[in-house]
Amino acid sequence: MSNRRHLQSEPLDLMQLLEETRDPASGALVVFSGTVRNHHAGKGVVRLEYSAHRALVEQVLAELEQEVIERFGVQQCRIVHREGTLDIGDDSVLVVVRSAHRPQAFEAARYAIDTLKVRAPVWKREHYSDGSVDYQEGVPLQQADLEN
């Protein structure tokens, strides 16, 4: 468990995650992939740069996997995020959930990606087709133990 990584600079490997989570008690598999698209807010996007607070991302996503497993009663949950420069069509994040039945798998995967977006200290910098570059506005970090 502890040697599973949650942030990586090399391309994400879905097949490896499927192998890692293989589970005979699970009849449902849901995969969510966040994929770099070529537009944002009406502007053409040519590539993205993701940066992260590495130690915190590892901790936050490991805790989120465990929370998803307990909260939804699913068998397996793996979440891996990419850092570095990504091209259009590259996967920026993969969520893999396996459970006995499909309703929990869909709900758990949705919760995992929605929660990642407000808890994981990751920042997206967009390179636009007009040559400009900007950080996305983002959402203030939310954390269970964040008091203010």
Next chain:
Amino acid sequence: MINVQFYGVLQELAGAQTLSHPLEAPMPVAEVLEQLQARLPALASHLPRLACAVDDRIVPRSHTVAPGATLALLPPVSGG
């Protein structure tokens, strides 16, 4: 002295990924942020939406930071 780390858009504002900030005695994060704002006025508009981590742990602004610590300033996030 503490080590201050800037993330995301804050790196552009600060013009650096890290800086050393003088701190001789333990002090609440909120007060350190005020000092940093005086040093880097461009931080001001971002302060209300910042989260802070001390030594790789998210902390409230009432948390006391001690000399030698690393304070990370985490702007609104945009992962996924």
